[in-house]
Amino acid sequence: MREIDVRVITENIRNLCMEANTDLGEDVLRVIDRAMTEERSPLGVEILKELKENARIANEEKVAMCQDTGVAVVFVELGQDVCLVGGSLKEAVFEGVRQGYRDGYLRKSLCHPFTRANTGDNTPAILHMEVVPGEHVKITVAPKGGGSENMSRVTMLAPAEGVEGIKRFIVQRVKESGSNPCPPTIVGVGIGGNFEQSALLAKKSLLRPLGSRNPDPELDKLESEILGKINRLGIGPQGLGGRTTSLAVHILMMPCHIASLPLAVNIQCHAHRHKEVIL
Ligand code: SF4
Numbered sequence: 001m002r003e004i005d006v007r008v009i010t011e012n013i014r015n016l017c018m019e020a021n022t023d024l025g026e027d028v029l030r031v032i033d034r035a036m037t038e039e040r041s042p043l044g045v046e047i048l049k050e051l052k053e054n055a056r057i058a059n060e061e062k063v064a065m066c067q068d069t070g071v072a073v074v075f076v077e078l079g080q081d082v083c084l085v086g087g088s089l090k091e092a093v094f095e096g097v098r099q100g101y102r103d104g105y106l107r108k109s110l111c112h113p114f115t116r117a118n119t120g121d122n123t124p125a126i127l128h129m130e131v132v133p134g135e136h137v138k139i140t141v142a143p144k145g146g147g148s149e150n151m152s153r154v155t156m157l158a159p160a161e162g163v164e165g166i167k168r169f170i171v172q173r174v175k176e177s178g179s180n181p182c183p184p185t186i187v188g189v190g191i192g193g194n195f196e197q198s199a200l201l202a203k204k205s206l207l208r209p210l211g212s213r214n215p216d217p218e219l220d221k222l223e224s225e226i227l228g229k230i231n232r233l234g235i236g237p238q239g240l241g242g243r244t245t246s247l248a249v250h251i252l253m254m255p256c257h258i259a260s261l262p263l264a265v266n267i268q269c270h271a272h273r274h275k276e277v278i279l
Helices: 006-022 026-038 042-061 089-103 146-150 159-177 195-205 217-231
Strands: 002-005 071-079 082-085 126-132 137-144 153-157 185-193 246-256 261-268 275-278
Touching: 002 006, 006 042, 006 071, 006 082, 006 089, 006 137, 006 275, 026 042, 026 246, 071 082, 071 089, 089 126, 146 261, 153 159, 153 195, 159 185, 159 217, 159 261, 185 195, 185 217, 195 246, 195 261, 217 246
Parallel strands: 002 082, 071 126, 185 246
Antiparallel strands: 071 137, 137 275, 153 261, 185 261
């Protein structure tokens, strides 16, 4: 049994919070580059250039790429042959978020739902835990902004609505969202499971590298078809018109109850932040 001190988890989460907020992934930059060659709106191209410039400054000067530094969503895959020592895992995760947001001068965005009083340290984080085989711990930190999260939805379709109903709902969701989620967006989709599982699938689908293909050929085809429909809506970068409304559609799917067809759409803005480490 491999021992890992939870202080190591805290330290890594601290660093991942800061890294995720200042360093936009190479995969995102590559897909923005490609979008620039396909965008026909001069203003759209200009905005895409600005996004790249913003990412460059954030990375070089180690400042947040967006003022909304988000809710810290933390995924932990815990190897079943790992023994965590030195304290509670949950507290270690929260402490890492506390330190990362403090030391990185990142905005604290969490508040009481009624009074709106800020919790002061960006905790509690949203923690998703999974026990997996092996003796490693994989940690992913994905700060999620409010603007794009607000445009996300879960629905329970009637099974008879089928794939056509799924396509309709996703495209309509993006259309109604307009400029609110700071397009170009990445559209995370969870199909199946149940009410809460579909939302988690949608969120997890966003962690797949941008520009990669869905390993399931049927879903891969569906992603391309939905992306095509979305990019014909004309919303464009920052909602000012153009072809580049979304950079990608990512789908994760699992079986569901015979009476249900759960569907979740988690919209992610261009500040597509997530960093991971394997301990
Ligand atoms: S939706 Fe994204 S880019 Fe827009 S303000 Fe929120 S975090 Fe920033």
